[in-house]
Amino acid sequence: MNTVTLGRTGLTVNKNGFGALPIQRIPKEEAVAIVRRALDGGITFFDTARLYSDSEEKLGAALAGRRGEVVLATKTPATDAAGFWRDLEASLAALQTDYIDLFQFHNPAFCPKPGDGSGLYEAMLTAREQGKIRFIGLTNHRLHVAKEAVESGLYDTLQFPFCYLASPDDLALVESCRQHGVGFIAMKALSGGLIQNSAAAYAFLAQFEGVLPIWGVQRMAELEEFLAYGENPPALDDALQAVIERDKLQLAGDFCRGCGYCLPCPAGIEIPNAARMSLMLRRSPPAPWLGEEWQAKMAKIDDCIHCNHCVDHCPYGLDTPQLLRQNYQDYKTFLK
Numbered sequence: 001m002n003t004v005t006l007g008r009t010g011l012t013v014n015k016n017g018f019g020a021l022p023i024q025r026i027p028k029e030e031a032v033a034i035v036r037r038a039l040d041g042g043i044t045f046f047d048t049a050r051l052y053s054d055s056e057e058k059l060g061a062a063l064a065g066r067r068g069e070v071v072l073a074t075k076t077p078a079t080d081a082a083g084f085w086r087d088l089e090a091s092l093a094a095l096q097t098d099y100i101d102l103f104q105f106h107n108p109a110f111c112p113k114p115g116d117g118s119g120l121y122e123a124m125l126t127a128r129e130q131g132k133i134r135f136i137g138l139t140n141h142r143l144h145v146a147k148e149a150v151e152s153g154l155y156d157t158l159q160f161p162f163c164y165l166a167s168p169d170d171l172a173l174v175e176s177c178r179q180h181g182v183g184f185i186a187m188k189a190l191s192g193g194l195i196q197n198s199a200a201a202y203a204f205l206a207q208f209e210g211v212l213p214i215w216g217v218q219r220m221a222e223l224e225e226f227l228a229y230g231e232n233p234p235a236l237d238d239a240l241q242a243v244i245e246r247d248k249l250q251l252a253g254d255f256c257r258g259c260g261y262c263l264p265c266p267a268g269i270e271i272p273n274a275a276r277m278s279l280m281l282r283r284s285p286p287a288p289w290l291g292e293e294w295q296a297k298m299a300k301i302d303d304c305i306h307c308n309h310c311v312d313h314c315p316y317g318l319d320t321p322q323l324l325r326q327n328y329q330d331y332k333t334f335l336k
Contacts, residue, residue, distance in 0.1 A: 002230065004212045006183025009135050009156045011101065013045035013071050013212065016230050017185065020048040022218035024055045034220055035062035039069065041227040047159075047185070047214050048095075049075035049106055050087045056094035064096050072097065073185075075106035075139060081119030088127055102157060103127065104137035107261065107315065111138070111148040121154065139187070141259055141315030143169055150182050161188035161259075162211065163195060164204040164244045165251055178210050186213040192258030192272070194251060194279055200243045202229045203236040254318055255279060262310035262320060267303045271310055274298055275320055277327040281334060290334060301328040 002015040018038050023031040035046070035058070046063070048055045056074060063070060072095060076087035091100060105112055105120065112120040127133045137157035138149045149155045150173070158177055162170055163186070177184040186205060195201050205213045217223045234240065256275035265271050273280065274297065281289055288294070301324045310320035 002206070002233065004210060006102075006157055006185070006212060007177065007210065008181035009102075009183055011045075011071050011135070011183070014043050014230065015206070015212065016043050016226050017045040017047060017212050017214035018043050019187065019214040019216040020046055020055045020059050021052050022216045023058050024053040026218060028054075028058050028061065031058040032062040034217060034223055035059060037220065038217070038223055038227075039063070039066060041223070042230060043227075044069065045071045045073065045212060045214070047073040049077075050091060051075070051077055051106060056091055060094050060096035067097055071101045073102035073104060073137070074100055075104040077106040077108075078120065079108075079118065081123045084120055084123040084127075088132060092132065099131055100133050102135045102137050103133040104139050104157070104159060107140050107142075108138070108145070109142075111145050111152060111154075113152060113154060137183075137185075139185075141257075141261070143173065146173055147176065150176050150180050153180070155182060157183035157185055159185040159187055159214075161191075161257065162186035162205070162213075163189045163191050163201060165191055165195070165248060174208060174211060184208075184211045186211050188257060188259070189213045189215060191251070192256075192276075194255070194258075194276065194283060195247060196283055197240070197243045197247075198225055199229065199234040200236075200240040200247075202226070203234045203240050204244060206233055207236065250283075251279070254316075254323070256318065256320070256323060257316065259315065261313050261315055266307055266309060267300065267305050269300050269304065269324065270297050271320060271324065274301060275318075275323045275327055278330045281331070286334065295335070298328055298331050301325065 003012050004015050005012045048059050074091045076084055078084040078087050112118055114121050124136045135156040138155050139159035140146045146158055146160050150158055174184055189201050205211055215226050258272040260272050262271045304321055314320055
C-alpha cells in the first residue's frame with residue numbers, strides 16, 4: 001500500500017487516513033468493528049477530536065491492545081491553558097493511552113504562539129516535555145490562520161480542507177507545507193458529501209506525495225471502498241478528469257461545506273444541510289430530502305432571527321442567511 005510521511009515528524013502512515021468524526025453517530029459495537037477492520041486493512045492513522053462526542057471513547061475501545069500499531073491524532077478546542085489540560089487528560093483517558101502522537105488545536109480563530117497571552121502553545125510544549133504528546137498540529141478552515149501556522153515554524157502538521165475543488169491559494173498552501181517541512185492532512189476530501197465520486201477524489205489526492213487524506217467513515221461499505229483503492233488505486237484518466245471538471249463548474253462560487261461551525265443556531269435551523277439543500281437535491285437522490293421531516297426543517301428558515309451568529313462563525317465568510325433563503329426558495333420548487 002502507498003504511504004505518506006508527515007513532513008518533519010518522520011511519521012510514515014498509510015495513504016488512507018481514518019476520520020473518526022462519523023463514528024459518533026453509530027452504535028459502539030458497530031464503530032469498534034469498523035475501526036478494527038480499518039486497522040486489519042492496513043490503515044494506521046486515526047484522527048478524532050474532543051468535540052466529536054464519544055468518538056474518542058469508541059476509538060480507544062477499538063484500538064485497545066493495538067496502540068503500538070497506529071498513529072493517533074486528536075484535537076482540543078480550548079481557548080486557555082486550563083481548558084487545554086482538561087481536554088488532554090480527557091482524551092488520554094478516552095483513548096486508553098498514555099500519549100497522543102499528534103495533538104492539534106481545533107480550528108482556532110487565531111494562530112496560537114508563545115507569549116500571545118493564551119498560554120495554549122506553552123501548554124503544548126509542557127505536554128510534549130512530559131511525554132503526553134509527540135507532535136504539535138493545528139487544524140483550520142481559515143486560509144490566513146493556516147498560512148501563519150505553516151510559516152511560523154511552530155507546527156509539525158496542518159489539517160486543512162483540500163479536494164479537487166481546491167483554489168490556487170489552497171494549492172499554494174500545500175506547496176508551502178512541503179517547503180517548510182509541515183505535514184499536510186487533507187480534511188473535507190469529499191467536500192462534506194457534495195463530491196459523490198470517491199474514485200475521482202482519491203485519484204486527485206494521490207497526485208500529492210506529501211498529502212494525507214482522512215476519509216470520514218460511518219459504514220463498513222464506505223471503508224471497504226477506500227481499502228480497495230489502497231490496493232488498486234484508481235487512475236486519474238480522462239473519465240475521472242471529466243467528473244472533476246463537471247463538479248468544478250457545478251460547485252463554483254460560494255457554497256456551504258457543511259463544517260458545522262455555525263451551530264448551534266439560536267432559531268434551531270439545521271444550517272449545514274439547509275444552506276446547501278439545492279446542491280444536495282441535485283447531487284444525490286432527492287426523495288429523502290423531500291419528506292415531511294425535512295419540509296419541517298426547511299420551514300424553520302422562516303424563523304431566522306437575523307442574529308448573524310452563523311455569519312460571525314463561518315470560517316469561509318459566507319452570507320449564510322442569504323444562502324438559507326435562496327436554498328429554501330429553490331426547495332419549494334421541488335414540492336410543487
